Amino acid sequence: MSRNVKNNVPSGKKKAGRPRRFDETVALEAAMEVFWAKGFEGASLEDLTNAMGINRPSLYAAFGDKNALFSKAIDHYGETIASPAQVGFHNEASIEKAVTAYFELALEGQCRNGDCAKGCFIAGMVGLEDGCMPELQAALAKQATATHQGFVERFDREIKEGRLGPTPDAEARATLMMDLMQAQSYRARTGATRKMLEDQIEMRVRAVLA
Amino acid sequence: MSRNVKNNVPSGKKKAGRPRRFDETVALEAAMEVFWAKGFEGASLEDLTNAMGINRPSLYAAFGDKNALFSKAIDHYGETIASPAQVGFHNEASIEKAVTAYFELALEGQCRNGDCAKGCFIAGMVGLEDGCMPELQAALAKQATATHQGFVERFDREIKEGRLGPTPDAEARATLMMDLMQAQSYRARTGATRKMLEDQIEMRVRAVLA
DNA sequence: AGTTTTTCATACTGATCGGTATATTTATCC
DNA sequence: GGATAAATATACCGATCAGTATGAAAAACT
Numbered sequence: 519m520s521r522n523v524k525n526n527v528p529s530g531k532k533k534a535g536r537p538r539r540f541d542e543t544v545a546l547e548a549a550m551e552v553f554w555a556k557g558f559e560g561a562s563l564e565d566l567t568n569a570m571g572i573n574r575p576s577l578y579a580a581f582g583d584k585n586a587l588f589s590k591a592i593d594h595y596g597e598t599i600a601s602p603a604q605v606g607f608h609n610e611a612s613i614e615k616a617v618t619a620y621f622e623l624a625l626e627g628q629c630r631n632g633d634c635a636k637g638c639f640i641a642g643m644v645g646l647e648d649g650c651m652p653e654l655q656a657a658l659a660k661q662a663t664a665t666h667q668g669f670v671e672r673f674d675r676e677i678k679e680g681r682l683g684p685t686p687d688a689e690a691r692a693t694l695m696m697d698l699m700q701a702q703s704y705r706a707r708t709g710a711t712r713k714m715l716e717d718q719i720e721m722r723v724r725a726v727l728a
Numbered sequence: 729m730s731r732n733v734k735n736n737v738p739s740g741k742k743k744a745g746r747p748r749r750f751d752e753t754v755a756l757e758a759a760m761e762v763f764w765a766k767g768f769e770g771a772s773l774e775d776l777t778n779a780m781g782i783n784r785p786s787l788y789a790a791f792g793d794k795n796a797l798f799s800k801a802i803d804h805y806g807e808t809i810a811s812p813a814q815v816g817f818h819n820e821a822s823i824e825k826a827v828t829a830y831f832e833l834a835l836e837g838q839c840r841n842g843d844c845a846k847g848c849f850i851a852g853m854v855g856l857e858d859g860c861m862p863e864l865q866a867a868l869a870k871q872a873t874a875t876h877q878g879f880v881e882r883f884d885r886e887i888k889e890g891r892l893g894p895t896p897d898a899e900a901r902a903t904l905m906m907d908l909m910q911a912q913s914y915r916a917r918t919g920a921t922r923k924m925l926e927d928q929i930e931m932r933v934r935a936v937l938a
Numbered sequence: 939a940g941t942t943t944t945t946c947a948t949a950c951t952g953a954t955c956g957g958t959a960t961a962t963t964t965a966t967c968c
Numbered sequence: 969g970g971a972t973a974a975a976t977a978t979a980c981c982g983a984t985c986a987g988t989a990t991g992a993a994a995a996a997c998t
Contacts, residue, residue, distance in 0.1 A: 535944025745974025
């Protein structure tokens with residue numbers, strides 16, 4: 519247990535060679551922040567390495583090229599920010615609390631650096647680079663479809679069990695909720711304060727549950 | 729009338745020097761398309777000059793640098809695409825028709841090249857370049873505020889004259905309508921077909937007028 | 939100790955970026 | 969028919985881009 523702990527290999531054999539001087543996860547987080555703030559094309563290798571605290575060869579050895587790093591940043595965003603919002607939604611028993619939780623958790627991710635609003639990482643990126651990275655676009659679309667489907671199933675259940683009116687139908691409600699989340703993200707990116715967006719959550723919830 | 733017509737100076741004195749071989753407006757339109765598809769940083773001078781059918785010095789003489797060209801493209805978008813949607817809204821007598829017209833005209837602009845959806849030009853740009861072009865961001869925000877205010881006034885009138893319920897209030901309805909327009913734009917940018925978006929308009933209208 | 943393996947640091951590559959200097963065309967003005 | 973003025977075309981500029989070659993440094997293995 520005491521052996522090898524410096525090498526981040528808590529048990530068994532250590533890895534040979536010079537140990538890494540940075541944590542892969544915190545470096546990825548820093549990269550995500552840079553992409554978030556500057557976009558894919560706007561984020562230069564110098565920006566990235568500065569923020570991550572490593573130099574170019576280390577970056578390429580650990581993450582691959584810029585595209586691969588971006589792709590990993592997307593995944594990281596999904597795991598640490600996007601998916602908690604969905605989980606929060608599905609874990610609430612009451613549909614009203616579920617929808618509210620979704621908007622609140624999404625806002626948490628959109629405004630995580632104090633009041634400095636930055637919007638949804640994915641929403642700000644996707645669709646801009648024309649034809650570039652089509653496989654990435656496809657992956658994002660697939661992820662969005664899965665999220666949408668989860669919402670549809672929940673709304674369907676609520677409607678079937680009489681806790682929600684039949685119109686708008688589950689499909690429309692799911693679309694509406696994702697639309698309003700996206701709009702909230704857009705407002706976060708374009709100068710809205712956190713307080714403004716918090717005050718609008720009730721309106722969004724009502725629109726989805728009307 | 730016959731004199732000077734080749735020089736695009738229909739009356740009076742002609743301009744000295746070699747005449748322009750391109751139409752400024754169609755060149756600007758082409759530039760807007762490139763920015764629209766690739767974003768500001770993604771659009772290279774080569775992309776722009778190729779699409780506009782002119783070469784670099786002509787571009788710089790006619791429009792200034794890349795930032796100035798982008799700014800003029802934004803203005804052009806507002807005049808030819810964004811503002812018609814607002815006018816369409818304000819010209820309809822019935823509020824239901826007004827809201828519907830707004831979404832339809834916005835969709836017109838978002839999908840203008842056949843089924844190839846591209847979303848809202850402004851929405852796709854704003855907020856991405858971190859701290860870059862702050863004066864441009866401010867101009868866009870001001871324009872958005874003016875649009876919002878116009879909607880608020882109309883909804884206020886409808887509510888006061890009893891054609892619309894008091895909740896959500898005019899402010900919330902205006903926010904909601906712009907949010908749903910923005911969401912429609914986002915969907916247009918991320919692969920939704922025109923038909924899908926047309927079918928969703930009724931849902932959006934209902935959400936605003938609920 | 940000495941070899942091996944992995945990472946780190948510096949400096950470099952060719953390509954592309956936005957922007958421009960130079961010179962040639964094409965028109966009007968005198 | 970010059971002289972002048974404006975727009976064209978070509979080629980170039982320094983800066984920056986993403987990506988990499990090279991060698992030193994730091995650990996484990998034998």
